[in-house]
Amino acid sequence: MSFGLQILVRSLSTPNSGAGKGYAYGNKWQYHPRSDRHSKILCWGIAFDLLLRDNLIRRHIRDEKTSFGINHTMVDFTNKRRKDLDLVICQRGTPVSGKAVASFADMVDAYEIELSQEEEKLLRQLPAIPHTGVRSALLALEAKAAMTEFGKARPRLYDELNSSHQAIHGDTEAAIAGGFALINTASSFVSPLRNHWKIGERKTDVTKLKQPDEALKTVQKVEQLPRRASIGGHGFDSFGIGMIECFNDGRPIRLVSDALSPPAGSPFHYDAFIERIETIYATRFAGI
DNA sequence: TAACGTAGGATCGGGAGCTA
DNA sequence: TAGCTCCCGATCCTACGTTA
Numbered sequence: 001m002s003f004g005l006q007i008l009v010r011s012l013s014t015p016n017s018g019a020g021k022g023y024a025y026g027n028k029w030q031y032h033p034r035s036d037r038h039s040k041i042l043c044w045g046i047a048f049d050l051l052l053r054d055n056l057i058r059r060h061i062r063d064e065k066t067s068f069g070i071n072h073t074m075v076d077f078t079n080k081r082r083k084d085l086d087l088v089i090c091q092r093g094t095p096v097s098g099k100a101v102a103s104f105a106d107m108v109d110a111y112e113i114e115l116s117q118e119e120e121k122l123l124r125q126l127p128a129i130p131h132t133g134v135r136s137a138l139l140a141l142e143a144k145a146a147m148t149e150f151g152k153a154r155p156r157l158y159d160e161l162n163s164s165h166q167a168i169h170g171d172t173e174a175a176i177a178g179g180f181a182l183i184n185t186a187s188s189f190v191s192p193l194r195n196h197w198k199i200g201e202r203k204t205d206v207t208k209l210k211q212p213d214e215a216l217k218t219v220q221k222v223e224q225l226p227r228r229a230s231i232g233g234h235g236f237d238s239f240g241i242g243m244i245e246c247f248n249d250g251r252p253i254r255l256v257s258d259a260l261s262p263p264a265g266s267p268f269h270y271d272a273f274i275e276r277i278e279t280i281y282a283t284r285f286a287g288i
Numbered sequence: 289t290a291a292c293g294t295a296g297g298a299t300c301g302g303g304a305g306c307t308a
Numbered sequence: 309t310a311g312c313t314c315c316c317g318a319t320c321c322t323a324c325g326t327t328a
Contacts, residue, residue, distance in 0.1 A: 033316050035304060084314070149317050155297060156316065193302070193317055 003052070003119055004045025005242050005270055008182075009253045011041050011114045012246070029192050031147055031248050036086070040070065040111050042143040042180060042242075043087035046274070047104070048119075050089075051126055055278040056286065057089065057139075065288055067092040067132040068104055074140065074171035083167030089139040091288070093132040104129035137175045138285055139277065140168045145182040147246060148189040148207050150214040154221045157181065161225055165236045176280050179236045180273065181222045183243050185215045185256050190248045204249070212260050215243065219260075223268065237280050240273030 015028035031038060047068065050057050060066040072088040105123060108115065115123065142164040146153040165177040189207045219241055226235030243256035262268040267276070 032304080036315065037304090039315085145316085147317090152296085152317065152319090154295095160315090191317070 002049045002271055002274060003122075004042065004049045004274075005244075005255050007045040007048070007113060007115065007119065008038070008042050008242075009244055009255045010116075011112065012038060013252045014112070014114065015250065029248065030250070030253060031145075031246055032192050033147065037111055038145055038182070039086050039143040040107070041113055042182060043141045044104075044107050044111065044113060046141055046143075046178070046180065047087055047089065048123070049274050050278060051104075051129075052122055053274075053278060056282045057278060060285070060288060061129055062127045065092060066090060066138065067130050069093075069132060070107070072137065072140070074137065074167045083164060085137075085140040085142055085164070085168065087141045088137050090132070091136045091138065092130070102131055104131070106131070137168070137172045138288075139176040139178060139281065140164075141178045141180070142168075143180040143182060145184075146218050147184040147248070148191055148209060150209070150218050154218055157218065158221055158225065161222065161236075165226070169234075174231055174284060176237045176277060176284065177235075178238045178240075178273070178277055179225065180240045180242065181218075183215050183218050183222075183241065184209075184246050185211055185243050185260050186245045186247045187211045188247055188249075192248075206249070215260060219243075219262075227267075231284070238273050238276040239268060240270050241268040242270060 012030050015030050051061060052058075057066075066089055069088045069090055070086065072085050072090075074083055074085055104126070105128075107113065108123070142161065144157055144161055146157050161179050161181065164179060168175050168177040187209055189209060190204055191207055195205050222239075222241060225239060227239055228235040228237060241262050243261040245254040245256050262270075264271070266272065
């Protein structure tokens with residue numbers, strides 16, 4: 001039983017006005033390409049699923065050996081390239097001060113994450129997880145989305161994800177690099193960047209998408225990302241692909257689980273992605 | 289051979305969020 | 309609050325394949 005993707009689509013379904021200054025023209029959007037809210041919610045959901053399981057990750061949290069960090073900068077030592085990772089599980093450092101997010105649970109309000117009653121109950125049962133500075137990263141998660149303009153998004157998606165695992169392992173060779181690609185299967189998309197006016201005042205500019213071809217080609221592209229089987233290898237330790245249907249026009253966002261999405265048993269399936277992370281963690285960090 | 293369509297790479301730039 | 313970084317869609321350009 002996993003919750004991450006359901007939490008994501010539920011949270012994104014409610015139009016949001018942005019965490020700070022509000023989006024342009026006073027519009028509210030389900031998905032805004034210039035926001036990192038979707039990445040943060042997705043990574044939070046992945047971490048939530050990992051913590052709900054009876055595994056070493058949970059025991060290390062309970063024993064106050066580890067904590068988490070967000071937007072953690074990792075530096076590829078070999079070429080000095082810097083990269084901010086969405087969410088990092090790390091050896092417990094000094095708690096951050098003066099930040100709105102002081103704990104893992106605080107992210108729910110900070111990023112307007114919508115939980116069901118069951119998920120809220122499960123969150124309350126978790127030990128307190130402080131937001132701290134990162135002493136030594138054990139697991140780094142990076143999520144990226146492609147919602148429209150797939151032809152241009154594909155090379156960008158590949159390059160940015162490829163640079164993520166290089167930065168993670170260039171910084172900390174033993175750290176688990178987890179990557180996740182979120183791909184839209186909707187046949188149209190209302191782009192916040194193409195509608196430069198208050199929605200309703202003028203005709204909405206709707207981008208037509210050639211589906212399922214565009215989504216499938218994007219899946220094939222990210223499946224080409226290198227993956228590694230052991231320390232010393234090159235690539236992601238675990239990589240997942242999630243398919244959603246997001247028209248971005250107010251209709252609820254739907255999790256796609258038909259032939260377009262990775263089947264059960266595929267290494268890219270969400271459950272396999274989670275299981276691989278906890279398996280690697282158990283073998284790699286048992287001595288902490 | 290010219291015209292057209294498509295794919296992919298390079299670059300740009302608007303908006304959000306973070307930090308000093 | 310200014311300046312910066314990050315995210316990722318928009319735009320432009322080139323290469324290549326297809327068709328008349």
